[in-house]
Amino acid sequence: MKGIPVENVRNLVLVGHTGSGKTQLLDAILYKLGVNDRLGSTAAGSSIVDWTEEEKDRKISIWAKPFRAEHTGADGRKMGLTFIDTPGYADFFGQMIAATAVADAALVVVDAASGIQVGTNRAWRRCETLGLPRGIVITGLDKENVTFEATLAKIQEVWGRKCVPVELPTRDRHAIVDLLQAAKVPDELAAEAEKTKSVLEEDAAEEDDQLLEKYLGGEHLSPEELTLGLRRAILRGHVVPVFEVESPQGVGVKELLDEVCRLFPSPLDRPVKDAAGNVVEVAATAPLAALVWRSVNDPFVGQLSFARVFGGTLSGETEILNAVKDQKERLGPLHIINGRKDEPVSEAHAGDIVALAKLKFTSTNDTLSLVGKPVRLTPIVFPHPVMSLAVQPKAAQDEAKVGESLKRIADEDPTIRFEQNPATKELILSGMGDIHLDTTVARMKKRSNVDVQLNTPKVAYKEKITAKAEGHYRHKKQTGGRGQYGEVFIRLAPMPPGETEWFEDALVGTNVPRNFIPAIQKGLHEGMMRGVLAGSPVVDTKVELYDGSSHEVDSSEIAFKIAAARAFTEGMNKARPVLLEPIMTVRIMVPDQFFGDITGDLNHRRGRILGMGNEDGMQVITAEIPQAETFRYSSELRSITRGQGSFESAFARYDVVPPNVAQKVIAEAQKDKKEVEE
Numbered sequence: 001m002k003g004i005p006v007e008n009v010r011n012l013v014l015v016g017h018t019g020s021g022k023t024q025l026l027d028a029i030l031y032k033l034g035v036n037d038r039l040g041s042t043a044a045g046s047s048i049v050d051w052t053e054e055e056k057d058r059k060i061s062i063w064a065k066p067f068r069a070e071h072t073g074a075d076g077r078k079m080g081l082t083f084i085d086t087p088g089y090a091d092f093f094g095q096m097i098a099a100t101a102v103a104d105a106a107l108v109v110v111d112a113a114s115g116i117q118v119g120t121n122r123a124w125r126r127c128e129t130l131g132l133p134r135g136i137v138i139t140g141l142d143k144e145n146v147t148f149e150a151t152l153a154k155i156q157e158v159w160g161r162k163c164v165p166v167e168l169p170t171r172d173r174h175a176i177v178d179l180l181q182a183a184k185v186p187d188e189l190a191a192e193a194e195k196t197k198s199v200l201e202e203d204a205a206e207e208d209d210q211l212l213e214k215y216l217g218g219e220h221l222s223p224e225e226l227t228l229g230l231r232r233a234i235l236r237g238h239v240v241p242v243f244e245v246e247s248p249q250g251v252g253v254k255e256l257l258d259e260v261c262r263l264f265p266s267p268l269d270r271p272v273k274d275a276a277g278n279v280v281e282v283a284a285t286a287p288l289a290a291l292v293w294r295s296v297n298d299p300f301v302g303q304l305s306f307a308r309v310f311g312g313t314l315s316g317e318t319e320i321l322n323a324v325k326d327q328k329e330r331l332g333p334l335h336i337i338n339g340r341k342d343e344p345v346s347e348a349h350a351g352d353i354v355a356l357a358k359l360k361f362t363s364t365n366d367t368l369s370l371v372g373k374p375v376r377l378t379p380i381v382f383p384h385p386v387m388s389l390a391v392q393p394k395a396a397q398d399e400a401k402v403g404e405s406l407k408r409i410a411d412e413d414p415t416i417r418f419e420q421n422p423a424t425k426e427l428i429l430s431g432m433g434d435i436h437l438d439t440t441v442a443r444m445k446k447r448s449n450v451d452v453q454l455n456t457p458k459v460a461y462k463e464k465i466t467a468k469a470e471g472h473y474r475h476k477k478q479t480g481g482r483g484q485y486g487e488v489f490i491r492l493a494p495m496p497p498g499e500t501e502w503f504e505d506a507l508v509g510t511n512v513p514r515n516f517i518p519a520i521q522k523g524l525h526e527g528m529m530r531g532v533l534a535g536s537p538v539v540d541t542k543v544e545l546y547d548g549s550s551h552e553v554d555s556s557e558i559a560f561k562i563a564a565a566r567a568f569t570e571g572m573n574k575a576r577p578v579l580l581e582p583i584m585t586v587r588i589m590v591p592d593q594f595f596g597d598i599t600g601d602l603n604h605r606r607g608r609i610l611g612m613g614n615e616d617g618m619q620v621i622t623a624e625i626p627q628a629e630t631f632r633y634s635s636e637l638r639s640i641t642r643g644q645g646s647f648e649s650a651f652a653r654y655d656v657v658p659p660n661v662a663q664k665v666i667a668e669a670q671k672d673k674k675e676v677e678e
Ligand SMILES: Nc1nc2c(ncn2[C@@H]2O[C@H](COP(=O)(O)OP(=O)(O)OP(=O)(O)O)[C@@H](O)[C@H]2O)c(=O)[nH]1
Pocket: 016, 017, 018, 019, 020, 021, 022, 023, 024, 025, 041, 042, 043, 059, 060, 061, 062, 086, 087, 088, 089, 139, 140, 141, 142, 143, 245, 246, 247, 248
């Protein structure tokens, strides 16, 4: 932005478990920075951060939202700060993935009363993967039975001694003492402060040979040297500073902001590489490279693309190139979107995060560059959906609108997928969990007025035969005028999977005139499309046409088609048909203590364990389970593991359904068929 050099820019993402106080913290920050003239509250629905109706209704964040403000640091420098709030709820994980990819550092928020939770660990692991420098903010210190010391001890136990406090709360908790700045530390904290400061000094010294020499020589580091060393230590992940903020009272916000400005990395510290492996120069004068990390299609704010400029300058009212789509885009003014507040700006420089309105071709993960100088930045890898349900419009006339409405939603949410299952003809909506799918459906209703319900999808069963058999049918109808006549004899035999030549013409003589063969093939195909057990398509079955008879006048294509379809059904009934179902390979990741519960549960799901292992301190179980058991597995797994388990699945093969289960499926299908006929 104009007037703020890139070294004074800080882009921070707030991450942590749901309910840990991220949004409330950002409300307190924005109040302090004058973006809001009162302290918003998520509990009261007055947050300027969680401003969308769906977030207010559910009292959780759903979207990653950047907020920008300026702050004069303790040293008098004017700083440009962008904070991206992210949802902690597992279903909205994709938003956290996107936001962490465009920030230069993270603040991991830990509620003192709940400590480190599943969502905190998930966020921590993501930061580790990205090598994202981070600090920890402890919230909720005003709650009962919590102390700063106990929370810190727990944090150090899990994440190590590199988590070092840079502040201490006074005993009455009315103030925060910044150990790096305070001219005088209250007596009650003197001993603790001395100890902590010497840890910080040692950590700072270790980042630089000269500093270390001085330190080991028995000298104290100057405040500038301390800052220099700690900045490096934080950037390299050797130190994770711990802060404490009482957001509802606004205690500790100023100290947090001052230290973030002083110690946290600027965009200059973390240059990225483009997809070709070239380092993107972080300078306003360099060629433009901006990554679109979030797209919004909101009826209130309109169509917006949030971009992080990694290199160069993005100027409003110019033409740029979307290098991924190879399309030129005309830019309007750029925007700083602070919730409902929208401020137009003329330029954004390397390091800035801005919003662009009404781009025609651009979506998430596209790179914007100068016309003639295409650059492609590395795309963000979003998680795969883990839950799939069938979407059904409540009113038949809405059928056509469903796809259109879902497309608009999927454009802004890369973790939503939808496609028609060719076998069952159902429209399948996939996402990250039941709340995710629920919010998607609620959004369809609100935005497009399409009311749908979500059902467990139908399983795409198949059928095959397991023995050879013969089939025969004579179709003969005499209803005044011209009749219908056709007779077909066939042999059915099991065929190895993968073979495609299913029909064999073994006719001898002229009992069946050859011009009826195509009609007979059609009839056989029809018979195969609706098997004899659950009306599912028949696979791996060879059909040999070996005889039949015809009538000079009454034989017709339609008569032979009918005869062939019925001969097939007749033969198949005798060929010991079986039902097949899709089997999925799943990889389940759970903490050790749930191992027994999970393997027990897999047994109930007709699962077969293929292997077990250990990854990142988690048990990994590979197993095969029938697809019918996987549709709602993500939420069931979460409830068994209290939110700590996750899984991924992929189609493996079709396999025979065991007789007791097949009986139920067949009975269900017969019932449905009857209902349709009635
Ligand atoms: N007592 C107390 N309550 C707090 C504090 N910080 C947040 N809360 C309350 O905790 C609840 C959850 O806070 P949020 O800020 O919405 O939590 P979040 O981390 O944004 O949660 P998600 O958006 O679901 O990820 C709200 O009711 C807040 O008012 C705190 O420091 N002390």
